[in-house]
Amino acid sequence: GAVVSQHPSWVICKSGTSVKIECRSLDFQATTMFWYRQFPKQSLMLMATSNEGSKATYEQGVEKDKFLINHASLTLSTLTVTSAHPEDSSFYICSARTGLGNQPQHFGDGTRLSIL
């Protein structure tokens, strides 16, 4: 149980392109979803937290107009990297959690984004 599917797993595109990443909880309802980015040999950096039906809460330094997050249902959240540039190249990982209690996060497999 507690499977999170993230798609696509790998994206290579030209600078200036917008890229959408989907995160789905397959067998549970995700009250909260988290989006992280991770550079090589670095820790997971939280970008934003989203609760179903409400606006995402962005961490300091993360541009909300650059990284658009939509959490339209209890099983789907999307992250759109708008007008991507080479410095946006990174490993993006979503995670989902149900409830506010001691439930762990369940992570998707991640999306490796490479902007040329």
Place this chain on the structure above:
Amino acid sequence: GQNIDQPTEMTATEGAIVQINCTYQTSGFNGLFWYQQHAGEAPTFLSYNVLDGLEEKGRFSSFLSRSKGYSYLLLKELQMKDSASYLCAVRDQASGGSYIPTFGRGTSLIVHP
């Protein structure tokens, strides 16, 4: 927010026991998680501690001391496949009542024959 500290890298021998420490400073502690992350993959959940003491789960155990702001992950009977990064994540109560976990930089464990 939190200040989480873990060793950057550790090495151990197959079949041995290794202890990975994590220290933290937080204002509203509400649980500590350990995750395993293999290179190029997403983290997988290993353990959760919110009360002091030892939680044992097969070859892996996790310990917590809230008064000391300290946890460790103990891996027994090491196998080559245990070579991975181990992430300590501390959750505290952010404003608004939500619970946001913050991850440490991870400890890269290398298991050699």
